[in-house]
Amino acid sequence: MALHKPYTDVPGTTIFDAEQSRRGYHLNQFCMSLMKAENRARFKAGERAYLDEWAMTEEQKQAVLARDLNWCIRLGGNIYFLAKIGATDGKSFQQMAGSMTGMSEEEYRDMMISGGRSADGNRYVGEDGNAQAQHQPQGKAGHKKASA
């Protein structure tokens, strides 16, 4: 019998459940290894070689090398684990969160200062809020895409 998952119709959101956790186990444990300074140094010195020490899928490794957090999350990554990559790169949590929206750092920061993203239009897939698939990427990156 299928498990009850009422959270699959929230736009722009992947819930880290037991299934995602299983899929992302080695990816997340790789991230965890970056809690140690010597591992951060080894990773920075040779990213590909360091990733090859882990039983991750090739796609997971590519997603890490590309620093594409949305891609990492689709493959089972969880943001609290992925944040260790950002810390290794010297990025703040706000820079990491913003990177997933397509907005520039400044655009995302300004959105937060002016009260954050509204829930309106962003509760269910199929509405018309700014987190919906049809409005990605957000910010100037999206305007450029629309006018191209």
Next chain:
Amino acid sequence: MAKITASVYTSHVPAIGAALDLGKSSEPYWQPVFKGYEFSKQWMKDNKPDVVFLVYNDHATAFSLEMIPTFAIGTAAQFTPADEGWGPRPVPTVIGHPELAAHIAQSVIQDDFDLTIVNKMDVDHGLTVPLSLMCGQPEAWPCPVIPFAVNVVQYPVPSGRRCFNLGQAIRKAVESFDQDLKVHIWGTGGMSHQLQGPRAGLINREFDNAFLDRLIADPADLSAVPHIDYVREAGSEGIELVMWLIARGAMADVNGGPAPTVKHRFYHVPASNTAVGHLILENT
């Protein structure tokens, strides 16, 4: 006999800790956040507890995916602030209260809540940021702290109802401890925030303020709110708010006593990606 005298509720945004540690608390961006805790720091001095029972969540620090306990009680003599990747926060070591912690574990497990007992654990910003907000930057924290970690990272997390009932079992456990101790119970995390995906940055003032209203006046009803409502309305990480229901469940009125007094209430947007909410309730 030990007694729960008050409950404190606060967000535990890591950037707040960083702002304090880097001396940025008077900058225009951060000033309104810290102003909201000025009352609280004085209140902490005037109402110094003997022990704080601090409900928080670990953020892939002490618990990786190797082990994911739903409820974990720290029974150690001390807990070291963790290196979360940016280096450990320059804050005092957290001194535990092994005797009371072990007593609570025994009582609560006998009440059917299967706690994981943790005798060695580093503590991350989820625990140290609330201490910084309430106590400032002292040489040592004012009292022993019992860390109580709740899994809100991997779904399914415990329901609001389960958290609220657990709070009641914790109150009963504290009140059966033979020493005369004043105990605070703190619920931390939240308020609305989402840290992932194209929906990152979600904030919901209406939801948050209604949550505060209901937490004060009708927590039993609030505890029936299902997970999906938190996700939709308060963001995927807004689910941390279920931890506030543990602290609220431990207050006297839930067990037929008088309603608590609201000593302080504060709400501010934003701190980094998050809405900051804060309440102090005293048992009368």
